[in-house]
Amino acid sequence: MFFLSDMLNKKLNLPKPSEALPGRARAIPTASRHHVLKKPLKGPYPEGFETAMFGLGCFWGAERLFWQLDGVWVTAVGYAGGITPNPTYQETCTGLTGHAEVVLVVYDPKIVSYAGLLKLFWESHDPTQGMRQGNDIGTTYRSAIYTLSDAQLQAARASRDAYETALRGAGHGKITTEIVPAPEFYFAEADHQQYLAKNPYGYCNLKGTGIPCIPAAISA
Template sequence: MNFQNISRHIGGWIFLIMLLPSLSFAQAQSKKGSNMKKASNEMNKKTETATFAAGCFWCVEEQFKQLDGVISVTSGYTGGTVANPTYKQVCTGTTGHAEACNIVYDPSKISYDQLLAAFFVAHDPTQLNRQGDDIGTQYRSAIFYHNEEQKKLADYYIRKLNEEKAYNKKIVTEVTPYGMFYKAEDYHQNYYDNNMSAPYCQRVIKPKLDKFRKVFKGKLKQE
């Protein structure tokens, strides 16, 4: 995937997606990159997992569910110190957990690079401990990496986006090793599908979803 500056005006919003400049990350690593590519080809025979926090997990879940190659999305809590937290506890902002999503995907259909691009479109990574009216550390922007390759890609994207001034402010996304992930209560799973007429779904999730689908037209499960 080559990096290029793409400005898209969608519903009054401008999404700036900057992808790797001229060379893929792996290609830029010379022999090391070649070895990584071979390892990646082996990994393509099985599923992989990405874990992102980007504000309310109801929004994140529904957006990533749209992408072809994404097998499942599970909403939950991670990054904190409290074992088996409840939604009520996490909402206090005292558990250290973020609302996050475990995204299981088929790397032969969608790459981690592409998921990172979706992550940076799905929310505003320059907002510290909030997304819009959702405020608190539980709504922070974070990438929980599962291996060193994911960490290197995440760090690289953030560095290049900042260098190119893709946003008006500096990216505040945390890059943190994946730890314990606690699945959220059942009523949080597939929240948008099950509560489509709810005010939050109509006022917050649907506009984000519509814009996300326009940006990734051609990469969706259902066009």
């Protein structure tokens, strides 16, 4: 019983650098092209397009939400926000790399705005749960927005404040979403890229709160 409790505590707390797994110097292999959109995962991306990064629980279902959105050019899943360089899926699941499961989104801002991406993000999961998302428990499933510009950072923080007001008005708790400038993104293994397109009946645990996010409150 002590062993199980100890393991759970490790998965609910981010590791210290001295506790993190060592990882590796070389990137792990991944797919070259998007299984659905047929675009190159690692670019080059079209000039004028922008990139965003979100964590909202298991990245299988999260990625599908974004690749279906009009204006999104390509998506990829990976790991970010941790310590271990070039981690594997198995390593991140231990909670000893510090990474969150995230989705990289490349989009055309003339078709979909960053505010539109934030609206989808907030409404598609419960951002008040800390180191979990539903039955998925651990630091890898934490809610996170990793921003790639000052404008994104300001918009993300403003949207959080506006959405938290709406959530509290409906009886929900404080938003725990991590919002920081984007750390390094590590592409996940090929099997995990566009997982639900390859496995239509695969696992997806995403569930929003049912509280709408008002786009007018998110300027970007």
